[in-house]
Structure formats: structure tokens, C-alpha cells
Amino acid sequence: MGRQYYIAANWKMNMLKGESVELAQGLVKALKDGKNKYMIAPSFTSLDAVAQVIKGSNILLGAQNMCTEEKGAYTGEVSVHMLKDLGVQVVILGHSERRHIYGEDNEMINKKVKLALAEGLEVDLCIGETLEEREAGKADAVCEEQTRKGLAGVSKADMAKVTLAYEPVWAIGTGKTATPEDAQAVHAAVRKVIADMYDQATADAVIIQYGGSMKPANCQELLNQKDIDGGLIGGAGLKVETFEPICKTY
Numbered sequence: 001m002g003r004q005y006y007i008a009a010n011w012k013m014n015m016l017k018g019e020s021v022e023l024a025q026g027l028v029k030a031l032k033d034g035k036n037k038y039m040i041a042p043s044f045t046s047l048d049a050v051a052q053v054i055k056g057s058n059i060l061l062g063a064q065n066m067c068t069e070e071k072g073a074y075t076g077e078v079s080v081h082m083l084k085d086l087g088v089q090v091v092i093l094g095h096s097e098r099r100h101i102y103g104e105d106n107e108m109i110n111k112k113v114k115l116a117l118a119e120g121l122e123v124d125l126c127i128g129e130t131l132e133e134r135e136a137g138k139a140d141a142v143c144e145e146q147t148r149k150g151l152a153g154v155s156k157a158d159m160a161k162v163t164l165a166y167e168p169v170w171a172i173g174t175g176k177t178a179t180p181e182d183a184q185a186v187h188a189a190v191r192k193v194i195a196d197m198y199d200q201a202t203a204d205a206v207i208i209q210y211g212g213s214m215k216p217a218n219c220q221e222l223l224n225q226k227d228i229d230g231g232l233i234g235g236a237g238l239k240v241e242t243f244e245p246i247c248k249t250y
């Protein structure tokens, strides 16, 4: 078997329940012969309905966030147990919108990562620098810090359930994509960090997705890069017509 990619869609706060069900139905059909790993992350309010649609398919159910705590007086939050109760298999953590709009820091994200893994969920941990940080030459350093702090205390065995998503903040939803070479350079640097934190085998095995305005027109050259193992897709993940070609590029 050739290289297997991991292509995921983060639907963000875009779809009502009926729209989510319709999109999920379309994707089940479109991707049934796909040979890659696929995940879709609807809003909390659509998880239950989408779970019924994708049950038994080759698409994993993801959530977009999760509370640091397991239970109690945390108004408006959603716990890991609530996600598991609905059939969620993966949780996206540390998305740049959580970091930059809602002020989530590495410590909080790390707490969520450890809780999700302890409860058996897969984690898709997002990292990425802002434009200011990139222009200051700090892209690798920011990604290293987010990786080290986000994964602090995560065992080597649990790394089998961790995916990293490199998403330069300046490329998300802006139409600007990192050049394949720039993205590759950060992916390679992050893989080195994993080798240093764990070992070379763990670094070789970890999946590092690229995210940031990935679409059918630019996904191939990104996926051709040695250290780009998949994509975390926002805007292009909202329609079968744009998500399917990315999923089936390889």
C-alpha cells in the first residue's frame, strides 16, 4: 500500500443540523472508496445527528473542542464524556481560533490533550505561528514551543493517537497558503522536535497535517512534500465538491 494521508474537515460554526446531515450523507457516498483516513468535525449541536449518518463508514467523527474538566460547574462547556457518549472518536485541540479569539494557552491545551488521550480519544493538536511571528523569523520556535508544551506529559504509547496540524495563522481562511517549501520546512522542524521528545520511530510515525486555505487547486503540491501527511481543511471542507477532490488526490 502506498502512503496513507489523513484528511480532516473542521466545519467550524457554519452548519445547522439539517445542513450537517446532508453534507455528511454526501461525504459518506463520495468517500466510500477512498483509501485515506478521513475525519469530519461538525459543531457540537450536530454531532449526534452526524454520528448516525457516518456510523459504519470510513469517516471518523471529530469534535472541534472540549472542556479541560470532566464534570461539574462549567457553564457552557462540553466534556470528554459527553463527546464519547455521542460517538466522537477525535477531538481537535488548540485550534488557532481557540488560542487567539478565546485566549487558550499551551497549559490549558495540554490539560485537554492529556484528558482526551486518557479517555481514549484521538487528538488533532493544532500549532502555528502568526504573521508577526513569521516575519520576526520565529515560526519554527513558536511551533516548537506549542508542540513541546501541548504534548508535555504525553507518553510515547499515547503518541499513536496524536496527530499534529501545522496551521500558520496567517493562512487560515485568508486564501493565502504557505508555499509547499515553507510548509515542508516547518513540518520537518516539528518532526525533529518529536524525535527529540520521544524517538525517531515516533517521529517517523506521527502524522503532521497542513492547514490553511488548502483546496483542490493547491493540495497536490502540498501533499507531495515529504513531511506533509495530510490536511486539516476549513472552508473547502464545507462542500462535497471541494472536499472530495482533496480526499481523493491520492
Ligand code: PEP
Residues within 6 Å of the ligand: 010, 167, 171, 172, 173, 174, 175, 211, 212, 213, 214, 232, 233, 234, 235, 236
Ligand atoms: C482551519 O481553520 O483549520 C483551516 C485550515 O481553515 P481554512 O482551510 O479555511 O483556511
